[in-house]
Amino acid sequence: MKKQLITALFISIVSTSASAGSAFSDAKDSVTYRQASFQLIRHNMADIADMLKGEVSYDAERVTKRATALATLTSLPWEAFTVPGAEQGGGDAKAAIWQNLDDFNSRGAKLVSDAATLKAAADAGDQAEIRKAFGNFARNCKACHEQYKE
Ligand code: HEC
Structure with missing residues:
Protein backbone atom coordinates (compact mmCIF):
# COMPACT_ATOMS: atom_id res chain seq x y z
CA MET A 1 0.00 0.00 0.00
CA LYS A 2 2.72 2.41 1.07
CA LYS A 3 4.79 1.36 -1.89
CA GLN A 4 1.88 2.01 -4.25
CA LEU A 5 1.38 5.46 -2.81
CA ILE A 6 5.05 6.30 -3.27
CA THR A 7 4.95 4.99 -6.83
CA ALA A 8 1.87 7.09 -7.58
CA LEU A 9 3.52 10.16 -6.11
CA PHE A 10 6.67 9.55 -8.09
CA ILE A 11 4.74 9.17 -11.33
CA SER A 12 2.79 12.37 -10.71
CA ILE A 13 6.00 14.30 -9.99
CA VAL A 14 7.71 12.95 -13.10
CA SER A 15 4.73 13.58 -15.35
CA THR A 16 4.34 17.11 -14.01
CA SER A 17 7.93 18.00 -14.76
CA ALA A 18 7.80 16.35 -18.16
CA SER A 19 4.78 18.24 -19.48
CA ALA A 20 5.60 21.21 -21.69
CA GLY A 21 6.45 24.41 -19.90
CA SER A 22 5.63 23.25 -16.42
CA ALA A 23 9.23 23.46 -15.29
CA PHE A 24 8.39 27.15 -14.88
CA SER A 25 5.61 28.35 -12.62
CA ASP A 26 5.25 31.62 -14.56
CA ALA A 27 7.11 33.90 -16.98
CA LYS A 28 9.25 35.39 -14.23
CA ASP A 29 10.31 31.90 -13.21
CA SER A 30 11.48 31.17 -16.76
CA VAL A 31 13.64 34.31 -16.62
CA THR A 32 15.19 33.14 -13.36
CA TYR A 33 15.95 29.82 -14.99
CA ARG A 34 17.62 31.19 -18.10
CA GLN A 35 19.63 33.76 -16.10
CA ALA A 36 20.78 31.04 -13.69
CA SER A 37 21.85 28.88 -16.64
CA PHE A 38 23.86 31.75 -18.13
CA GLN A 39 25.55 32.36 -14.78
CA LEU A 40 26.64 28.72 -14.59
CA ILE A 41 27.92 28.94 -18.17
CA ARG A 42 29.89 32.07 -17.23
CA HIS A 43 31.49 30.43 -14.17
CA ASN A 44 32.59 27.31 -16.03
CA MET A 45 33.86 29.29 -19.00
CA ALA A 46 35.81 31.76 -16.84
CA ASP A 47 37.75 28.97 -15.15
CA ILE A 48 38.92 27.59 -18.50
CA ALA A 49 39.80 31.12 -19.65
CA ASP A 50 41.90 31.68 -16.52
CA MET A 51 43.80 28.45 -17.13
CA LEU A 52 44.40 29.24 -20.81
CA LYS A 53 45.66 32.71 -19.86
CA GLY A 54 47.96 31.18 -17.26
CA GLU A 55 46.30 33.08 -14.43
CA VAL A 56 45.84 29.80 -12.63
CA SER A 57 47.92 26.73 -13.32
CA TYR A 58 46.73 24.51 -16.12
CA ASP A 59 44.93 21.37 -15.02
CA ALA A 60 43.79 19.12 -17.87
CA GLU A 61 41.28 17.25 -15.70
CA ARG A 62 39.72 20.50 -14.58
CA VAL A 63 39.43 21.70 -18.18
CA THR A 64 37.63 18.46 -19.07
CA LYS A 65 35.30 18.84 -16.09
CA ARG A 66 34.44 22.43 -17.08
CA ALA A 67 34.03 21.60 -20.78
CA THR A 68 31.79 18.65 -19.91
CA ALA A 69 29.63 20.92 -17.76
CA LEU A 70 29.46 23.49 -20.59
CA ALA A 71 28.34 20.85 -23.07
CA THR A 72 25.21 20.36 -20.95
CA LEU A 73 24.75 23.86 -19.54
CA THR A 74 24.71 25.51 -22.96
CA SER A 75 21.63 23.46 -23.86
CA LEU A 76 19.61 24.85 -20.95
CA PRO A 77 18.68 28.51 -21.47
CA TRP A 78 16.81 28.25 -24.77
CA GLU A 79 13.58 26.54 -23.75
CA ALA A 80 13.06 29.31 -21.18
CA PHE A 81 12.77 31.80 -24.06
CA THR A 82 9.93 29.96 -25.77
CA VAL A 83 7.49 29.09 -22.99
CA PRO A 84 4.25 31.08 -23.15
CA GLY A 85 4.77 34.59 -21.76
CA ALA A 86 8.59 34.28 -21.77
CA GLU A 87 8.88 37.71 -23.38
CA GLN A 88 6.93 39.34 -20.55
CA GLY A 89 8.98 38.06 -17.64
CA GLY A 90 11.41 40.97 -17.43
CA GLY A 91 15.16 40.44 -17.44
CA ASP A 92 17.56 41.75 -20.08
CA ALA A 93 16.17 39.92 -23.09
CA LYS A 94 15.37 42.24 -26.00
CA ALA A 95 12.04 42.02 -27.83
CA ALA A 96 14.08 41.37 -31.00
CA ILE A 97 14.50 37.76 -29.82
CA TRP A 98 10.86 36.96 -30.42
CA GLN A 99 10.84 38.81 -33.74
CA ALA A 124 41.52 14.41 -26.47
CA GLY A 125 43.80 16.53 -24.28
CA ASP A 126 45.21 18.58 -27.15
CA GLN A 127 45.94 22.07 -25.82
CA ALA A 128 46.21 23.74 -29.22
CA GLU A 129 42.81 22.32 -30.20
CA ILE A 130 41.35 23.35 -26.84
CA ARG A 131 42.57 26.91 -27.38
CA LYS A 132 41.07 27.07 -30.85
CA ALA A 133 37.78 25.51 -29.76
CA PHE A 134 37.58 27.81 -26.76
CA GLY A 135 38.06 30.88 -28.96
CA ASN A 136 35.26 29.77 -31.27
CA PHE A 137 33.03 28.99 -28.32
CA ALA A 138 33.64 32.36 -26.66
CA ARG A 139 32.82 34.37 -29.78
CA ASN A 140 29.17 33.31 -29.57
CA CYS A 141 28.55 35.17 -26.31
CA LYS A 142 29.29 38.71 -27.39
CA ALA A 143 27.80 38.26 -30.85
CA CYS A 144 24.44 37.25 -29.42
CA HIS A 145 24.48 39.75 -26.55
CA GLU A 146 25.09 42.64 -28.94
CA GLN A 147 21.88 41.86 -30.77
CA TYR A 148 19.61 40.36 -28.18
CA LYS A 149 20.61 41.43 -24.66
CA GLU A 150 20.04 44.84 -23.02
C1 HEC B 1 21.84 33.03 -28.53
C2 HEC B 1 22.09 34.16 -27.68
C3 HEC B 1 23.04 34.08 -26.53
C4 HEC B 1 24.25 33.45 -26.48
C5 HEC B 1 24.94 32.64 -27.57
C6 HEC B 1 24.78 33.71 -25.18
N1 HEC B 1 23.92 34.50 -24.45
FE1 HEC B 1 24.22 35.18 -22.57
N2 HEC B 1 22.39 36.04 -22.60
C7 HEC B 1 21.54 36.07 -23.67
C8 HEC B 1 20.32 36.79 -23.31
C9 HEC B 1 19.15 37.07 -24.22
C10 HEC B 1 20.48 37.18 -21.98
C11 HEC B 1 19.45 37.93 -21.11
C12 HEC B 1 18.59 36.90 -20.39
C13 HEC B 1 17.51 37.50 -19.53
O1 HEC B 1 17.80 38.43 -18.74
O2 HEC B 1 16.38 37.03 -19.64
C14 HEC B 1 21.79 36.69 -21.55
C15 HEC B 1 22.31 36.88 -20.28
C16 HEC B 1 23.55 36.46 -19.88
C17 HEC B 1 24.11 36.68 -18.56
C18 HEC B 1 23.43 37.43 -17.41
C19 HEC B 1 22.55 36.47 -16.60
C20 HEC B 1 21.87 37.18 -15.43
O3 HEC B 1 22.07 36.75 -14.29
O4 HEC B 1 21.15 38.17 -15.66
C21 HEC B 1 25.34 36.10 -18.55
C22 HEC B 1 26.32 36.04 -17.38
C23 HEC B 1 25.56 35.53 -19.86
N3 HEC B 1 24.45 35.75 -20.65
C24 HEC B 1 26.70 34.86 -20.22
C25 HEC B 1 26.89 34.28 -21.47
C26 HEC B 1 28.11 33.59 -21.86
C27 HEC B 1 29.35 33.47 -21.01
C28 HEC B 1 27.91 33.15 -23.13
C29 HEC B 1 28.85 32.42 -24.03
C30 HEC B 1 29.52 31.25 -23.54
C31 HEC B 1 26.56 33.54 -23.52
N4 HEC B 1 25.99 34.24 -22.49
C32 HEC B 1 26.00 33.24 -24.74
C33 HEC B 1 21.76 35.52 -24.90
C34 HEC B 1 22.85 34.75 -25.25
Missing part, protein backbone atom coordinates in the same frame (compact mmCIF):
# COMPACT_ATOMS: atom_id res chain seq x y z
CA ASN A 100 13.82 36.70 -34.91
CA LEU A 101 13.31 33.51 -32.97
CA ASP A 102 14.80 31.27 -35.68
CA ASP A 103 18.01 33.31 -35.74
CA PHE A 104 18.15 33.41 -31.94
CA ASN A 105 17.61 29.66 -31.60
CA SER A 106 20.18 28.87 -34.27
CA ARG A 107 22.72 30.95 -32.35
CA GLY A 108 21.80 28.94 -29.26
CA ALA A 109 22.30 25.71 -31.20
CA LYS A 110 25.69 26.97 -32.41
CA LEU A 111 26.76 27.58 -28.82
CA VAL A 112 25.78 23.99 -27.97
CA SER A 113 27.72 22.55 -30.91
CA ASP A 114 30.79 24.70 -30.18
CA ALA A 115 30.65 23.47 -26.57
CA ALA A 116 30.60 19.88 -27.86
CA THR A 117 33.68 20.61 -29.98
CA LEU A 118 35.40 22.10 -26.93
CA LYS A 119 34.54 19.03 -24.87
CA ALA A 120 35.91 16.74 -27.60
CA ALA A 121 39.17 18.73 -27.65
CA ALA A 122 39.38 18.56 -23.84
CA ASP A 123 38.74 14.81 -23.92
Whole structure:
Protein backbone atom coordinates (compact mmCIF):
# COMPACT_ATOMS: atom_id res chain seq x y z
CA MET A 1 0.00 0.00 0.00
CA LYS A 2 2.72 2.41 1.07
CA LYS A 3 4.79 1.36 -1.89
CA GLN A 4 1.88 2.01 -4.25
CA LEU A 5 1.38 5.46 -2.81
CA ILE A 6 5.05 6.30 -3.27
CA THR A 7 4.95 4.99 -6.83
CA ALA A 8 1.87 7.09 -7.58
CA LEU A 9 3.52 10.16 -6.11
CA PHE A 10 6.67 9.55 -8.09
CA ILE A 11 4.74 9.17 -11.33
CA SER A 12 2.79 12.37 -10.71
CA ILE A 13 6.00 14.30 -9.99
CA VAL A 14 7.71 12.95 -13.10
CA SER A 15 4.73 13.58 -15.35
CA THR A 16 4.34 17.11 -14.01
CA SER A 17 7.93 18.00 -14.76
CA ALA A 18 7.80 16.35 -18.16
CA SER A 19 4.78 18.24 -19.48
CA ALA A 20 5.60 21.21 -21.69
CA GLY A 21 6.45 24.41 -19.90
CA SER A 22 5.63 23.25 -16.42
CA ALA A 23 9.23 23.46 -15.29
CA PHE A 24 8.39 27.15 -14.88
CA SER A 25 5.61 28.35 -12.62
CA ASP A 26 5.25 31.62 -14.56
CA ALA A 27 7.11 33.90 -16.98
CA LYS A 28 9.25 35.39 -14.23
CA ASP A 29 10.31 31.90 -13.21
CA SER A 30 11.48 31.17 -16.76
CA VAL A 31 13.64 34.31 -16.62
CA THR A 32 15.19 33.14 -13.36
CA TYR A 33 15.95 29.82 -14.99
CA ARG A 34 17.62 31.19 -18.10
CA GLN A 35 19.63 33.76 -16.10
CA ALA A 36 20.78 31.04 -13.69
CA SER A 37 21.85 28.88 -16.64
CA PHE A 38 23.86 31.75 -18.13
CA GLN A 39 25.55 32.36 -14.78
CA LEU A 40 26.64 28.72 -14.59
CA ILE A 41 27.92 28.94 -18.17
CA ARG A 42 29.89 32.07 -17.23
CA HIS A 43 31.49 30.43 -14.17
CA ASN A 44 32.59 27.31 -16.03
CA MET A 45 33.86 29.29 -19.00
CA ALA A 46 35.81 31.76 -16.84
CA ASP A 47 37.75 28.97 -15.15
CA ILE A 48 38.92 27.59 -18.50
CA ALA A 49 39.80 31.12 -19.65
CA ASP A 50 41.90 31.68 -16.52
CA MET A 51 43.80 28.45 -17.13
CA LEU A 52 44.40 29.24 -20.81
CA LYS A 53 45.66 32.71 -19.86
CA GLY A 54 47.96 31.18 -17.26
CA GLU A 55 46.30 33.08 -14.43
CA VAL A 56 45.84 29.80 -12.63
CA SER A 57 47.92 26.73 -13.32
CA TYR A 58 46.73 24.51 -16.12
CA ASP A 59 44.93 21.37 -15.02
CA ALA A 60 43.79 19.12 -17.87
CA GLU A 61 41.28 17.25 -15.70
CA ARG A 62 39.72 20.50 -14.58
CA VAL A 63 39.43 21.70 -18.18
CA THR A 64 37.63 18.46 -19.07
CA LYS A 65 35.30 18.84 -16.09
CA ARG A 66 34.44 22.43 -17.08
CA ALA A 67 34.03 21.60 -20.78
CA THR A 68 31.79 18.65 -19.91
CA ALA A 69 29.63 20.92 -17.76
CA LEU A 70 29.46 23.49 -20.59
CA ALA A 71 28.34 20.85 -23.07
CA THR A 72 25.21 20.36 -20.95
CA LEU A 73 24.75 23.86 -19.54
CA THR A 74 24.71 25.51 -22.96
CA SER A 75 21.63 23.46 -23.86
CA LEU A 76 19.61 24.85 -20.95
CA PRO A 77 18.68 28.51 -21.47
CA TRP A 78 16.81 28.25 -24.77
CA GLU A 79 13.58 26.54 -23.75
CA ALA A 80 13.06 29.31 -21.18
CA PHE A 81 12.77 31.80 -24.06
CA THR A 82 9.93 29.96 -25.77
CA VAL A 83 7.49 29.09 -22.99
CA PRO A 84 4.25 31.08 -23.15
CA GLY A 85 4.77 34.59 -21.76
CA ALA A 86 8.59 34.28 -21.77
CA GLU A 87 8.88 37.71 -23.38
CA GLN A 88 6.93 39.34 -20.55
CA GLY A 89 8.98 38.06 -17.64
CA GLY A 90 11.41 40.97 -17.43
CA GLY A 91 15.16 40.44 -17.44
CA ASP A 92 17.56 41.75 -20.08
CA ALA A 93 16.17 39.92 -23.09
CA LYS A 94 15.37 42.24 -26.00
CA ALA A 95 12.04 42.02 -27.83
CA ALA A 96 14.08 41.37 -31.00
CA ILE A 97 14.50 37.76 -29.82
CA TRP A 98 10.86 36.96 -30.42
CA GLN A 99 10.84 38.81 -33.74
CA ASN A 100 13.82 36.70 -34.91
CA LEU A 101 13.31 33.51 -32.97
CA ASP A 102 14.80 31.27 -35.68
CA ASP A 103 18.01 33.31 -35.74
CA PHE A 104 18.15 33.41 -31.94
CA ASN A 105 17.61 29.66 -31.60
CA SER A 106 20.18 28.87 -34.27
CA ARG A 107 22.72 30.95 -32.35
CA GLY A 108 21.80 28.94 -29.26
CA ALA A 109 22.30 25.71 -31.20
CA LYS A 110 25.69 26.97 -32.41
CA LEU A 111 26.76 27.58 -28.82
CA VAL A 112 25.78 23.99 -27.97
CA SER A 113 27.72 22.55 -30.91
CA ASP A 114 30.79 24.70 -30.18
CA ALA A 115 30.65 23.47 -26.57
CA ALA A 116 30.60 19.88 -27.86
CA THR A 117 33.68 20.61 -29.98
CA LEU A 118 35.40 22.10 -26.93
CA LYS A 119 34.54 19.03 -24.87
CA ALA A 120 35.91 16.74 -27.60
CA ALA A 121 39.17 18.73 -27.65
CA ALA A 122 39.38 18.56 -23.84
CA ASP A 123 38.74 14.81 -23.92
CA ALA A 124 41.52 14.41 -26.47
CA GLY A 125 43.80 16.53 -24.28
CA ASP A 126 45.21 18.58 -27.15
CA GLN A 127 45.94 22.07 -25.82
CA ALA A 128 46.21 23.74 -29.22
CA GLU A 129 42.81 22.32 -30.20
CA ILE A 130 41.35 23.35 -26.84
CA ARG A 131 42.57 26.91 -27.38
CA LYS A 132 41.07 27.07 -30.85
CA ALA A 133 37.78 25.51 -29.76
CA PHE A 134 37.58 27.81 -26.76
CA GLY A 135 38.06 30.88 -28.96
CA ASN A 136 35.26 29.77 -31.27
CA PHE A 137 33.03 28.99 -28.32
CA ALA A 138 33.64 32.36 -26.66
CA ARG A 139 32.82 34.37 -29.78
CA ASN A 140 29.17 33.31 -29.57
CA CYS A 141 28.55 35.17 -26.31
CA LYS A 142 29.29 38.71 -27.39
CA ALA A 143 27.80 38.26 -30.85
CA CYS A 144 24.44 37.25 -29.42
CA HIS A 145 24.48 39.75 -26.55
CA GLU A 146 25.09 42.64 -28.94
CA GLN A 147 21.88 41.86 -30.77
CA TYR A 148 19.61 40.36 -28.18
CA LYS A 149 20.61 41.43 -24.66
CA GLU A 150 20.04 44.84 -23.02
C1 HEC B 1 21.84 33.03 -28.53
C2 HEC B 1 22.09 34.16 -27.68
C3 HEC B 1 23.04 34.08 -26.53
C4 HEC B 1 24.25 33.45 -26.48
C5 HEC B 1 24.94 32.64 -27.57
C6 HEC B 1 24.78 33.71 -25.18
N1 HEC B 1 23.92 34.50 -24.45
FE1 HEC B 1 24.22 35.18 -22.57
N2 HEC B 1 22.39 36.04 -22.60
C7 HEC B 1 21.54 36.07 -23.67
C8 HEC B 1 20.32 36.79 -23.31
C9 HEC B 1 19.15 37.07 -24.22
C10 HEC B 1 20.48 37.18 -21.98
C11 HEC B 1 19.45 37.93 -21.11
C12 HEC B 1 18.59 36.90 -20.39
C13 HEC B 1 17.51 37.50 -19.53
O1 HEC B 1 17.80 38.43 -18.74
O2 HEC B 1 16.38 37.03 -19.64
C14 HEC B 1 21.79 36.69 -21.55
C15 HEC B 1 22.31 36.88 -20.28
C16 HEC B 1 23.55 36.46 -19.88
C17 HEC B 1 24.11 36.68 -18.56
C18 HEC B 1 23.43 37.43 -17.41
C19 HEC B 1 22.55 36.47 -16.60
C20 HEC B 1 21.87 37.18 -15.43
O3 HEC B 1 22.07 36.75 -14.29
O4 HEC B 1 21.15 38.17 -15.66
C21 HEC B 1 25.34 36.10 -18.55
C22 HEC B 1 26.32 36.04 -17.38
C23 HEC B 1 25.56 35.53 -19.86
N3 HEC B 1 24.45 35.75 -20.65
C24 HEC B 1 26.70 34.86 -20.22
C25 HEC B 1 26.89 34.28 -21.47
C26 HEC B 1 28.11 33.59 -21.86
C27 HEC B 1 29.35 33.47 -21.01
C28 HEC B 1 27.91 33.15 -23.13
C29 HEC B 1 28.85 32.42 -24.03
C30 HEC B 1 29.52 31.25 -23.54
C31 HEC B 1 26.56 33.54 -23.52
N4 HEC B 1 25.99 34.24 -22.49
C32 HEC B 1 26.00 33.24 -24.74
C33 HEC B 1 21.76 35.52 -24.90
C34 HEC B 1 22.85 34.75 -25.25
